[in-house]
Amino acid sequence: LAYPLLTPVNGDLSGFPPTIVQCGGSEVLVDDIRKLAEKLQKDNHEHVQVVYDEYPEMVHVFHRFFHRPEADAAFSRLAKFVAELKQPS
Secondary structure (H helix, E strand, O other), X not given: OOOOOOOHHHOOOOOOOOEEXXXXXXXXXXXXXXXXXXXXXXXXXXXXXXXXXXXXXXXXXXXXXXXXXXXXHHHHHHXXXXXXXXXXX
């Protein structure tokens, strides 16, 4: 699927805002998610913060497993990322 609206990694991702990408290491789309994070970094020439967090052995939507320490860690990381964006420059 080369069409960028269906597969964003095939499009121009320059101009994106600061972005955090999180996925589980056992996520079925983990390879595509890694490519997306790499493309975000490449297209924004490191002018925009792109954070990639991969949680080993976690699956798709692992954030919903509230009893897992990985879910807690992911939510904490998201909160920190947003808080840092809100800091005045």
